[in-house]
Amino acid sequence: MLNLSKENSVYIPQAERFKTVRSLENRPHYKILNRFMAIFGIILIIFMFLPWTQNISGTGSVTTLRPGQRPQTIHTTIAGRIEKWYVQEGQFVKKGDTIVYLSEVKEDYLDPNLVENTKNQRDAKKSAAASYGQKVVALEGQKGAILRELKLKTEQARNKVLQAKLKIKSDSTDLVATKTLLRIANTQYNRAVTLNKDGLKPVTDVEEKRLKQQEMEAKIITIENKFLASKNELINAIVELDRLESEYAEKIAKVESDQFTAKSSQFDTEAQVNKLDNQYVNYNIRNGMYYILAPQDGYVNRALQSGVGEIIKEGTPVVSIMPQNFEIAVETFVSPIDLPLIKRGEKVRVWFDGWPTIVFSGWPDMSYGTFGGTVVAIENFISENGKYRVLIAPDNTDQQWPTQLAIGSGAQTIALLETVPVWFEIWRRLNGFPPNYYKGASSDIKSNSSTPKKDGK
Known part of the structure; x- marks a missing residue:
């Protein structure tokens, strides 16, 4: 039988003879610390039960919605020698403007008549x-x-x-x-x-x-x-x-x-x-074909060949042009485990590098500087980086995207899913489960968050 009565408690009278022990017994810090730890524990428990919006994050860059609006490289169709340049880098050209003139180098075509x-x-x-x-x-x-x-x-x-x-x-x-x-x-x-x-x-x-x-x-x-x-x-x-x-x-x-x-x-x-x-x-x-012409209105980004008198072969890139008119979009990459949860028409939040942004991924209402987007295309084959490419267009019902964005600048995306407790999200991430792991039907995966929340501005 255990000896648990107060009368039989161990008493060490030798400890009271120390001045430090007697000083500690009289200090109130311990009570404050214990009270603080208790309050922190209560707050932590309450925090664990706070709502958390599951999301799928991705990283990509700004691009254009249509392939014909993306930066393109103009190649020469025939072999020739560069005789004259008609443009310089950064210059605006219209469709049909001459960029460079080539002269003939093949003996079968040297006859001027x-x-x-x-x-x-x-x-x-x-x-x-x-x-x-x-x-x-x-x-x-x-x-x-x-x-x-x-x-x-x-x-x-x-x-x-x-x-x-x-x-x-x-x-x-x-x-x-x-x-x-x-x-x-x-x-x-x-x-x-x-x-x-x-x-x-x-x-x-x-x-x-x-x-x-x-x-x-x-x-x-x-x-x-x-x-x-x-x-x-x-x-x-x-x-x-x-x-x-x-x-x-x-x-x-x-x-x-x-x-x-x-x-x-x-x-x-x-x-x-x-x-x-x-x-x-x-x-x-x-x-x-001796005159290489601009295929559409745009700006000369970079001259890929230089000098006069240089001989180039068929199919050699000569100059890079960025079209003047384009519809902006974002290409982002998501992990294979998250791909089944991404559907065409899904609403996502986007923010751009260099743009003032405060993002709380689990609490979208508290985020600032994000913009609405819509998934328009999903690549069916994995990319070289081990992820799947997703193309996002601006959401016309949301705030307009910045007009200062440049093609190729960085962008990050979040696709909002179901709202769950914080403790569940921590448990899910520790175990490496995908969002809504226990949901059976794909229609139920985004039942609580099919429409993204606006920024709390």
Whole structure:
């Protein structure tokens, strides 16, 4: 059993004999210190239960909302030698103003009359193509004439064949008639001989019939020769018809061959004309590339090439230009653990380097010098710094951003989330949990702070 009664408490009388101990017992500081520690502990406990607005902080810089409004570098399209500068750094230029003039360095383009010579070559080729076209038309006309002549010659030859056939028919009729007459003459001769033997006909009648028989025999030979000649004429007419068809087919084939050759030359010349047209246009465009022009209104930030007479290659950066008109924005970077909590259209608070600012991240009402912004874009791929890029535009419903801001100046952002006790926020940060770790739905994550609070000014 423990000895806890006051009567049994340990007493050290030796301590009272010290002057310091007796002096400390009479001082009021201990009471004040104890009272202060008690009050501080109470305040600390109360502080732990104060509301704290969770937030996602990020660091970035001022940029422009649209890519075409950001500082851009003008490159040379062709290789050349710098001959003359028309601007200086810090100068304002309008769209189309000449920045620098280059001269040619490639031997293929050194001819000062290159464009004019190419144009003359193109015109000459066009004339040649037109001549080939006229030759094709002329050959087509020649082919038509040959076809018409062939038609006439063929009709003539066919008429000869028809005439030969008719002549053969006529000669064959004459031959048959002559053979009939020959038979009649033979019959009359034989009758005259018989009658002469019987004494009924004189010898003169027999000789007359004999003479007539010989005349028919001679005549039939003549008619047979004529009949054979008619057959030969028919054969010759048919051969002549075939010869005409072969001859004119050869002529037509030759004309068509010349026509195809002319067409081939015409198409080849037209291809050369198109090529020369392309070269002519390219040379014209290249002549315009000797002058590097300002793509839009802006200020010359920096000349990336210097001097006169310096030779530069294709694609070499020449000058940097900042557009005159631009919509300002802020690009900030957030940790991967906070990325799921950032949504497009989310309201954030922004403050800028060099601008008077007092920021209490957990108590936005007590902040001063911050401006409203809206998330307009979230990069889906992590950046080289291990964070995700978020683009923020000015909030039109909030205070206007300073017009003195320069592109590239630093900026910091805070996305306001749910309000929680201070002790919960300390516990969350010590454990490395993201904001609203125990919230299930993303719609509940920002339920208490979808609209950021204004600065307490």
